[in-house]
Amino acid sequence: xxxxILVPVGAVLTALAQIGLKKTSTFGNxxxxxxxxxxxxxxxxxxxxxxxxxLLRQFPISKIYPIMTVVVILIITGYGFLIGxxxxxxxxxxxxxxxxxxxxxxx
Numbered sequence: 702x703x704x705x706i707l708v709p710v711g712a713v714l715t716a717l718a719q720i721g722l723k724k725t726s727t728f729g730n731x732x733x734x735x736x737x738x739x740x741x742x743x744x745x746x747x748x749x750x751x752x753x754x755x756l757l758r759q760f761p762i763s764k765i766y767p768i769m770t771v772v773v774i775l776i777i778t779g780y781g782f783l784i785g786x787x788x789x790x791x792x793x794x795x796x797x798x799x800x801x802x803x804x805x806x807x808x
Contacts, residue, residue, distance in 0.1 A: 704759040711752040712772035718745035719773070720780055764806050771799040 721742035728735035756765050778796055782788055 704756065707752055707756055708760075708765070708768060709772060711749050711756060712769050713776065714745050714749035714752065715769070716773045716776035716780070718742045718749060719777060721745060767806060768803050771803045774799055 721738050725735055725738040725742065728738065753769070756769075774796060778788060778792070
């Protein structure tokens with residue numbers, strides 16, 4: 702049961718690490734805020750890495766990798782929308798196709 706819970710947890714950790722890196726880019730290099738967000742992102746990536754390592758033992762890579770990738774894309778797209786990035790029709794079609802691929806892999 703825990704392995705199914707760790708799939709979205711791993712994807713969320715990876716997405717948060719990427720969001721942290723995006724936030725890092727808004728600060729001057731080597732400033733305190735830059736360093737803190739960079740460190741936080743590294744820690745999140747580290748935890749996500751070990752989570753993914755565990756998941757690779759539990760699931761076939763041909764299923765777990767696409768699922769995790771699409772979930773990360775969904776989270777990052779949602780974050781981009783929230784911060785005001787434009788999301789065009791082509792992007793939305795890509796997200797829908799990704800979700801469709803996850804559906805086909807699972808069912």
